[in-house]
Amino acid sequence: MMEYAIDVNNLTKKFGNFTAVDNISFNVKRGEIFGFLGANGAGKTTAMRILCGLSFPTSGKGTVAGYDIATQSENIKKSIGYMSQKFSLYDDLKVWENIRLFAGIYGVPEKEIEPRTEELLKTLDFTSERNSLVSKLPLGWKQKLAFSVAIFHNPCIVFLDEPTGGVDPETRRQFWEMIYEASDRGITVFVTTHYMDEAEYCDRVSIMVDGKIEALDTPLNLKNKFRVNSMEEVFYLLARKATRNE
Amino acid sequence: MFRYLLAKEFKQFKRNEFLPRLVVMFPIMTMLIMPWVATLDIKNINVSVVDEDNTVTSRRLIEKIGSTQYFEIKERAITYGEALESMRFGDSDLIVNIPYCFEKDIVTGQGSNVFIAANAVNGTKGSMGSGYISQILESFSREILPEPASKNSDAVNISVISKYNPTLDYKKFMIPALMSIVVLMICGFLPALNIVSEKEIGTIEQINATPVKKWQFILAKLLPYWIIGLFVLSICFLISWIVYGFFPAGNFITLYTVTLAFIFAMSGLGILISNFSQTMQQAMLVMFFFMLVFNLMSGLFTPVSSMPEWAQWIAAFIPPKYFIEAMRGIYQMGVGFRDLIPQFIILLCFGFCFNLLAIVTYRKRS
Known part of the structure; x- marks a missing residue:
């Protein structure tokens, strides 16, 4: 078995003259919750899109779930779950229809879909909303559902792009409980966020500034290194260096 | 995997507030109004x-x-x-x-x-x-x-018999061509707009991050509209028969076979347009351009053979030209499939080219 769920070396992505991701190297261990932090425009989403096989790297090497990001993107897609920044379920499909669609796409056997859907709805306390259109759900519920759909097929890694943006604190707490549960099931979690309290929940975090990774360690070590009390302060110290404007 | 995608498309179509009405009303309005107004008979x-x-x-x-x-x-x-x-x-x-x-x-x-x-x-x-x-x-x-x-x-007596359209009714000339336009709009442009709307909403990115293959995604988009296209064509037949008493002289199997080839070609073109459009507006403008060229150069109103030679060459690359030829042939003259083999093959060729290009240019990664 491979040691790392994600292993990236000297990854760079350029758009014309603009270097969105500048020579980053890092790895994520299997089963880890990895926080991928950075200000708006630091290059987080671009880097994540490369890892998910949605974008080609300009240079650099990397593997995700043991597959090469440059040449084996379709294999990667079978082993990951992805929840994008924009809302990623179909608004005009019902809750159960969304679950069934993505389960089917990822090859969950037909006869398993139905019972596992019921089970999922029960754990989420969603059974009454089974036949609601997704467009009718409040944002927090949508996000929880989208996350559940992203890990329904038990992927090796799940990528979450700002999953808790615009969600109330209580729902965010529940969301992180779900992330821990997924992690306990052995799913590696790769998450970007703007909330520094959430960064504290991660096993390790990296902080990107202007396309480069400026720091990468456990939240505790980072706080000790910068002699501050919270991740928020660590982030300010690093993000202040940014010269790039959005 | 494919059937889940197909089920999704049908459900989304059914739930759309506008589309189901459009595909029923569009052929009805076109068939009821256009044959009367699109006429070159000079009166008054x-x-x-x-x-x-x-x-x-x-x-x-x-x-x-x-x-x-x-x-x-x-x-x-x-x-x-x-x-x-x-x-x-x-x-x-x-x-x-x-x-x-x-x-x-x-x-x-x-x-x-x-x-x-x-x-x-x-x-x-x-x-x-x-x-x-x-x-x-x-x-x-x-x-x-x-x-x-x-x-x-009166030393020389001239007598003229109008073949295939004995009453010289301009409507009979226009109806088969109008049907072609209806099918073109529904099968060529609707699936393309559907794909671009997924781009705008952002759900296409979610699909691109899954192992869905390009051809599966595209075919799932097209198949419903192929079926809808045949349905719409049938509405047109019915109206032309009930309202104008105009029944195709040729047989229906030939009609539907040629139509399928045409639908195949035009939906491929639509997908191709959608691949290069980021927004609905952009896609619509490109379609307007194509629609204009198709309407004026396909022989819909004016015979292609009276265009200048260079224009005839351009018209040769316009799929609706062949379909309109075939439709008029079947409807008015009762031409059999054997005589339409050239048109049928040309439409199929267009179809293969457009669809192949569409699959090649569809990008799951940027």
Whole structure:
């Protein structure tokens, strides 16, 4: 078995003259919750899109779930779950229809879909909303559902792009409980966020500034290194260096 | 995997507030209204008469002109100049000038000249109008001329039989072509707009991050519209039969087979457009451009064979040209499949090219 769920070396992505991701190297261990932090425009989403096989790297090497990001993107897609920044379920499909669609796409056997859907709805306390259109759900519920759909097929890694943006604190707490549960099931979690309290929940975090990774360690070590009390302060110290404007 | 995608498309189509109504109303409105208005039959030509003779004969001629459905006597001008003025203001399309001594010249057997001036801003209207008037004058002169002369002029008898459209009904020419346009709009453009809307909403990114193959995604988008296209065509048949009593002379299997090839080609083109469009607006503008070219160059209104040679070459690369040819052939002449094999094969070729390009240019990664 491979040691790392994600292993990236000297990854760079350029758009014309603009270097969105500048020579980053890092790895994520299997089963880890990895926080991928950075200000708006630091290059987080671009880097994540490369890892998910949605974008080609300009240079650099990397593997995700043991597959090469440059040449084996379709294999990667079978082993990951992805929840994008924009809302990623179909608004005009019902809750159960969304679950069934993505389960089917990822090859969950037909006869398993139905019972596992019921089970999922029960754990989420969603059974009454089974036949609601997704467009009718409040944002927090949508996000929880989208996350559940992203890990329904038990992927090796799940990528979450700002999953808790615009969600109330209580729902965010529940969301992180779900992330821990997924992690306990052995799913590696790769998450970007703007909330520094959430960064504290991660096993390790990296902080990107202007396309480069400026720091990468456990939240505790980072706080000790910068002699501050919270991740928020660590982030300010690093993000202040940014010269790039959005 | 594919059937889940297909089920999704059907559900989304069914839940859409606009699309199901569109695919029913669009063919109905087109078939009920367009055959009446898209006509090159010239009627109600406004005539200004300058009667310098003012005799029984000249008045008989004017009456004869006014009694047809083509002409309406709008004005009796005193002078030619006055009539010209009214043409300049757009009040009359045609001036008939009956000269002084008209009756006398005819009675004395000298023959007379009637002067016709046509407003040719609209070339067709002008030439058709003066053509009709000449016919009327000819039959008029035959009526009033003494026997021997008329016998002379009838030395050669011309008789014309209109084949395939005996009543020379322009609607019968337009209906099969209008059906082609309806099918083109529904099968070519709707799936493309559907894909671009997924781009705008952002759900396409979610699909691109899954192992769904390009051809699966595209085929799932197209298949529902292929079925809808055949359904819409059937509505058109029904209307053309019930409202216009116009039934295809050829057989339905040929019709549907050729239609399938056309749908295949046009939906491929639609997907190709969607691959290069980021927004609905962009896709719509490109489609407008194609629609304009298709409408004017496919032989829908004007025969391709009367276009300049370079334009005929362009028309050769327009798929609707072949489909409209085939539709008219089947509908009006009852042409069998064997005679349509060239059109069928060309449409299939377009289909393969467009769809292949569409799959190649569809990017799951940027």
